[in-house]
Amino acid sequence: MTNELAQVVFEVMPQFEGFVYPNEASPHPLWGVLIVLYPYITGLVAGAFIMASLVRVFDVKPLEPVYRLSLLTALAFLLCATLPLLFHLGHPERCFAIMMTPHFSSPMAMFGFVYAWYLMAVLLLELWFDYRQDFVEWSKTETGWRGIVYRAFTLGVTDESDAAVKLDLKAGRFLSIIGIPSAFLLHGYVGFIFGSIKANPWWGNVLMPIIFILSAIVSGIALCVFNYMVLTWVRRRTVEMRCLDTMGMFLFYALVFDAAVEALDWIHRVYLAEEGFQVMQYMAREKLFYTLSIGQALIGTLLPLLILGALQLWRKRVPELIRRRLYFGSAVMILIGVLAMRWNVVIGGQLFSKSLRGVMGYKLEFAGVEGWFMGLVLLALPFVILVVLVKLFLSERLPTSGHVPHRSSVPAKAG
Amino acid sequence: MASSRESRFSLPPQILRLVLLTIAIVAVYLVARYFLTPPSFGQFGFYRGDVLQELASLEPVYAGKKACEECHSEQYQQVAQAEHKSVSCEACHGSGQAHAEDPDVKMAILGFSRCVRCHEENPSRPKWHKQINSRTHYTGEKCTECHLPHQPNEVP
Amino acid sequence: MKPPLTRRRVLGKLGAALAGLMTLPVARTVKAAVQKLRVAPGAAKGYDPTQHRWVMAIDVNRCIGCGLCAEACKKENRVPEGPNYFRTWIERYIITQPKPGSAVARGEVLVDSPNGGMNGFPEPPVKRESIQHSFFVPKLCNLCAHSPCAQVCPVGATFDAPDGAVLVDPKYCIGCGFCIQACPYGCRFFNPYTRTADKCSLCYHRITRGLRPACVEVCPTEARLFGDLKNPVADEALQKFYAENRVQALKPHLGTEPRVVYAGLDKEVS
Numbered sequence: 001m002t003n004e005l006a007q008v009v010f011e012v013m014p015q016f017e018g019f020v021y022p023n024e025a026s027p028h029p030l031w032g033v034l035i036v037l038y039p040y041i042t043g044l045v046a047g048a049f050i051m052a053s054l055v056r057v058f059d060v061k062p063l064e065p066v067y068r069l070s071l072l073t074a075l076a077f078l079l080c081a082t083l084p085l086l087f088h089l090g091h092p093e094r095c096f097a098i099m100m101t102p103h104f105s106s107p108m109a110m111f112g113f114v115y116a117w118y119l120m121a122v123l124l125l126e127l128w129f130d131y132r133q134d135f136v137e138w139s140k141t142e143t144g145w146r147g148i149v150y151r152a153f154t155l156g157v158t159d160e161s162d163a164a165v166k167l168d169l170k171a172g173r174f175l176s177i178i179g180i181p182s183a184f185l186l187h188g189y190v191g192f193i194f195g196s197i198k199a200n201p202w203w204g205n206v207l208m209p210i211i212f213i214l215s216a217i218v219s220g221i222a223l224c225v226f227n228y229m230v231l232t233w234v235r236r237r238t239v240e241m242r243c244l245d246t247m248g249m250f251l252f253y254a255l256v257f258d259a260a261v262e263a264l265d266w267i268h269r270v271y272l273a274e275e276g277f278q279v280m281q282y283m284a285r286e287k288l289f290y291t292l293s294i295g296q297a298l299i300g301t302l303l304p305l306l307i308l309g310a311l312q313l314w315r316k317r318v319p320e321l322i323r324r325r326l327y328f329g330s331a332v333m334i335l336i337g338v339l340a341m342r343w344n345v346v347i348g349g350q351l352f353s354k355s356l357r358g359v360m361g362y363k364l365e366f367a368g369v370e371g372w373f374m375g376l377v378l379l380a381l382p383f384v385i386l387v388v389l390v391k392l393f394l395s396e397r398l399p400t401s402g403h404v405p406h407r408s409s410v411p412a413k414a415g
Numbered sequence: 416m417a418s419s420r421e422s423r424f425s426l427p428p429q430i431l432r433l434v435l436l437t438i439a440i441v442a443v444y445l446v447a448r449y450f451l452t453p454p455s456f457g458q459f460g461f462y463r464g465d466v467l468q469e470l471a472s473l474e475p476v477y478a479g480k481k482a483c484e485e486c487h488s489e490q491y492q493q494v495a496q497a498e499h500k501s502v503s504c505e506a507c508h509g510s511g512q513a514h515a516e517d518p519d520v521k522m523a524i525l526g527f528s529r530c531v532r533c534h535e536e537n538p539s540r541p542k543w544h545k546q547i548n549s550r551t552h553y554t555g556e557k558c559t560e561c562h563l564p565h566q567p568n569e570v571p
Numbered sequence: 572m573k574p575p576l577t578r579r580r581v582l583g584k585l586g587a588a589l590a591g592l593m594t595l596p597v598a599r600t601v602k603a604a605v606q607k608l609r610v611a612p613g614a615a616k617g618y619d620p621t622q623h624r625w626v627m628a629i630d631v632n633r634c635i636g637c638g639l640c641a642e643a644c645k646k647e648n649r650v651p652e653g654p655n656y657f658r659t660w661i662e663r664y665i666i667t668q669p670k671p672g673s674a675v676a677r678g679e680v681l682v683d684s685p686n687g688g689m690n691g692f693p694e695p696p697v698k699r700e701s702i703q704h705s706f707f708v709p710k711l712c713n714l715c716a717h718s719p720c721a722q723v724c725p726v727g728a729t730f731d732a733p734d735g736a737v738l739v740d741p742k743y744c745i746g747c748g749f750c751i752q753a754c755p756y757g758c759r760f761f762n763p764y765t766r767t768a769d770k771c772s773l774c775y776h777r778i779t780r781g782l783r784p785a786c787v788e789v790c791p792t793e794a795r796l797f798g799d800l801k802n803p804v805a806d807e808a809l810q811k812f813y814a815e816n817r818v819q820a821l822k823p824h825l826g827t828e829p830r831v832v833y834a835g836l837d838k839e840v841s
Contacts, residue, residue: 019662021680021710021757025655030748030761072550090766097726097745099444100451103461108749109725120440125433155432198825199719199755208655275824346559354757355841357682425811440779450601459620462615466740467620471775477785502791506639508645532691533637533791539663539692539705540635568766 018279018358029350029362032370034084037378039190039212040342042081044211044382046187047220048074049123049179054250056126056176062246068394069231071127075221076386078119084378087369108388109195118186119319128153131170131393134399136160141199142398149392160365165401187216194343194345201276201356203347207265213260218339221251225331227386235396241320245311248327252308255334259301274357283352291340292348300337304330330358428566442444477505490565508566530558545554574580581765623734624830627787628812629709631835633794636661636707638794640786641689647774647785656760658771659711659786661688662830665695668703675795677703680839695748699766703790708840709795711786712737712758713821713829720750720759729768735800735830736773743767755822 016025040130052070054060070398102109136158139151191212203309232239269277284292294396311323318326326414352359426434459462484491484502498514505511506530513520527549536546553561563569585646596695644650644659667678681696688707695702718737721730729742731737739750744767753761753769762769774784778797782788787797812818816834820827821839 019684022655022660022684022687023751023757023760024658026760030751085747088747090748090761091744094726094743094745096447096451097728097743100448101453101456101461101727103725103727106723106749108723108747111725129429157428157432158427162427164427164835168429171430193749196718196723197753199753203752316470350752354755355682357680357841388547418684436636449598456727459733460730463727463740463743466738466742467732467775469740469742470772470775471618471779473648475774475777475780475782475785477643477777477782477788479777479782479788499791501793503788505643506789506791510643532639533635535691537692538638538695538699538702539665539707541632541706542637543632 006192015091015361018353019355020353020358020360021355022163022356024353028365029347029372031088031346031358033351033364033372033375034088034370034378035272036339036342036346038081038084038189039194039346039383040129040339041069041077041084041185041379042190042220043212043216044223045074045078045081045118045220046183046216047218047222048077048184048224050219051224051247051250053176053180056173060250061313062240062242063238065243065405066247066301067229068130069228069390070121071130072262072393073223073227073386074220076389077129077382078123079385080378080382081379082115087374087378091247107196108352110189110194112156114186114189118182122175122182126172126175126179128155129175130166132157133160133165133166134398138398139355139402149225184213185386188213188345194234194349197349200300200349201274202280202352203345205265206344207268208262211258211262211265215338215341218251218254218258218334221247221254222331222334222338223252225327226335229328229331231390237415239324239378241323244324244327245315248311248330250333251330252305253306253311255301255308259305262301272327274351279352279356279359282346287359287361288344291343295340296337296344297332298342303332304337353412475512476510478512480504482515483511485515493565497566499565502543525564527558530562530564588654599786600640600827606626620733623778625735625778626714626798626800626830627711627773627784627831628796628809629831629833630794630796630812630816631706631708631833631837632750634661634707634709635792636663636688636692637791638688638691639789639791640709641687643789644688645689646708647777648772650769651762651764656678656769657687658706658758658769658776659687659709660684661692662710662840663688663692663695663707664708664837665705666703666839667697667701675680678836678841684841704835706835708836709786710756711831712756712773713756713827713831714773715827717827719753719755719825720768720833721828723749725749728771731776732775733807736775736778737770738772738775739768739770741767744768747803755825755827801805 015027048070051063052067054073055063055067055070086095089095089149098109099112102112104110132154134152135154137160139147142150186207194212195205195208198204225244228244228247229239269280307326311318311326315323326370347362350360351362366373368374430564447457453463453465455464455466456462459467480491480503487504494502494504507525509523510543514522531547531549534546536548540546558564559571561570563571638661641657641660645652645655648658649728650656650658662682662684665681667681669675669678678701683692683696685692692707693706714735714737718731721737724730725744726743726749728740729750730740731736741762744765744766746761748761748768751761754770759768759770761767774782774786777784777788786794793808796806796812797811798809803810812834813832818832818834819836820829820832821836
């Protein structure tokens with residue numbers, strides 16, 4: 001037995017440098033790629049919702065064409081937000097316990113409630129109020145399963161009087177106003193799950209929720225840019241440049257904020273150089289070089305800042321085609337960069353020993369629940385759901401009620 | 416149909432539907448919670464009270480010194496008065512619950528490795544602890560040729 | 572517009588209310604039946620958890636690194652085999668001589684714990700002459716008074732028992748791993764067989780039977796002292812330990828206030 005064990009030790013050990021607690025010496029971190037995706041996906045939800053609120057609450061008219069798309073994006077991703085969590089549990093079948101006996105001192109226990117609140121009390125309701133009139137109309141004209149779906153979504157309310165429509169608008173706006181703090185709650189809360197771990201100096205940080213919210217807004221807007229451009233491309237329409245420029249502007253300012261706070265976090269860490277700084281520095285330099293320096297800092301922050309900043313200054317001199325490509329490129333880079341940031345937080349926090357005397361390695365595998373294939377599937381799933389949602393609720397065949405805030409959900413015809 | 420009802424206090428139809436839906440969801444949650452919370456939850460604190468008994472019901476593997484004394488009181492007394500008095504029986508002889516329950520289950524036979532496990536020289540071991548280098552200390556067969564494990568100071 | 576109250580309506584309402592009330596006992600019976608499926612209550616014991624407060628005290632100067640504690644723990648608690656599942660383990664600290672002319676008090680610090688120390692320790696990885704000093708540190712659950720692991724458990728599956736033990740409920744744990752991340756001492760691990768968090772239970776099945784934890788039982792040098800703060804008379808050795816030593820806890824700056832205290836720790840121990 002001893003020999004066998006020694007063999008195992010020998011095979012496992014080369015991944016470690018310095019001393020790690022024996023219980024930490026497993027070849028994979030406890031929280032793998034699934035937990036990287038969890039804050040990424042919830043962040044996209046929160047960001048896309050904030051994007052929609054720009055129209056609804058702050059009355060940013062140029063963004064009206066993407067209002068409904070943003071909300072549907074938020075919904076598609078929110079529906080998948082719990083999946084990575086659920087799959088990584090040791091006992092997924094006991095997950096309901098988190099709702100039955102939520103432990104109030106745990107940052108994780110409230111997730112079920114925050115999630116349910118956000119999904120049902122905010123997002124679905126806002127969508128419902130926005131779509132209610134359309135559902136009534138569509139259920140009259142559509143037949144077959146589509147008609148059944150739309151009729152079911154009216155919840156049996158067919159009132160289309162002016163008073164009722166006015167009430168819908170009012171309720172939608174009210175929900176959107178509630179939705180902004182709720183989106184902050186949803187994602188700031190995810191940041192707090194990490195920020196509250198005092199045992200881990202990489203995580204235990206008061207700025208963590210703020211960084212999570214800011215990067216969430218950035219990634220959400222970038223996702224809306226991405227989805228909008230892909231959708232118009234698929235439908236062979238022309239992008240509304242006014243809308244795209246406005247999105248680019250908000251993306252730039254959100255990114256400035258995000259980069260500033262993240263830089264503050266780094267300066268703070270480096271300057272204080274508290275306990276464990278050396279091992280974290282080593283880890284950041286050696287183990288996280290590609291995801292941190294290249295992915296998060298260069299691709300995710302510096303390049304988009306330069307491109308979007310330049311576009312703010314010289315927008316009029318850049319031809320539309322190039323502008324579109326630059327916006328699209330920036331959005332993709334930001335989406336990659338924020339994913340890298342989640343990786344750095346989640347995996348980075350588990351790559352050094354809590355003894356602060358050593359670092360672990362991590363090789364991402366293809367198969368298994370925590371493999372990268374599973375990650376790709378979970379990342380693709382919200383897009384699949386979004387396609388269904390768009391076919392159902394953003395169909396070009398269906399006329400939409402002309403009321404604000406979704407002046408024309410269907411992109412304008414080419415030419 | 417709700418909209419057709421005439422009443423001064425009626426809610427707008429869409430709100431009414433949502434209120435009903437909310438009540439239904441909350442009711443489902445409360446019913447589920449009523450049935451799915453373990454009965455002993457909260458008995459002592461925020462956990463399942465029964466778990467204390469469940470954890471306590473695991474069977475021991477090590478019997479403890481006192482169990483050995485019941486039959487082997489002579490050896491117990493010997494050890495208690497000698498240098499090894501702080502060493503419990505099962506530290507050298509191995510786990511003994513099975514033997515304590517059924518004396519036919521034999522304890523492990525002890526050899527050289529049991530002695531050097533503690534007494535082999537190692538620079539990390541405290542200086543007060545007696546250590547030997549097993550390669551140079553004695554080239555004979557057994558430690559017990561010179562040392563009595565139960566009374567290490569006496570020569571056989 | 573209310574219809575007038577008639578006897579018939581009143582009776583009808585009363586009947587409905589009565590019928591509603593009748594469902595309560597039925598619901599209770601169903602609830603009991605449903606919950607019986609989910610839990611099997613253990614045998615009753617003559618142990619009152621509120622009458623004890625268990626602690627452990629460790630004298631680093633007495634530990635000889637034999638590894639019997641880690642070995643006995645695995646056996647006693649059926650801890651999975653393997654070099655990364657330990658409820659208790661031993662670390663070896665080797666502080667080397669400073670390089671000549673480096674003008675530092677201590678040289679490099681080498682720490683290791685091959686297989687948790689349960690098979691003992693090999694020759695040190697450096698020459699004996701270059702060792703300034705070296706020692707062993709046994710580790711286990713620190714029995715924090717403010718345990719971060721119990722604080723973060725989302726479902727109440729890990730908790731501070733009334734007697735001071737910090738326990739895991741393997742039938743209720745959802746296996747999220749949050750507590751493992753929250754433990755500053757690396758005392759928890761994910762058990763691949765139960766698929767739940769696992770940790771030192773202070774040999775709960777032993778201490779409730781009046782036995783000592785397995786690691787304490789087999790420790791040949793009394794480096795580990797186990798006792799009950801609510802019955803101090805019974806634990807003279809422990810009281811002597813507190814009186815004679817200046818004790819320390821691990822990572823005191825985190826405010827966990829461990830009830831496992833150490834004598835003779837060095838500043839390098841983390």
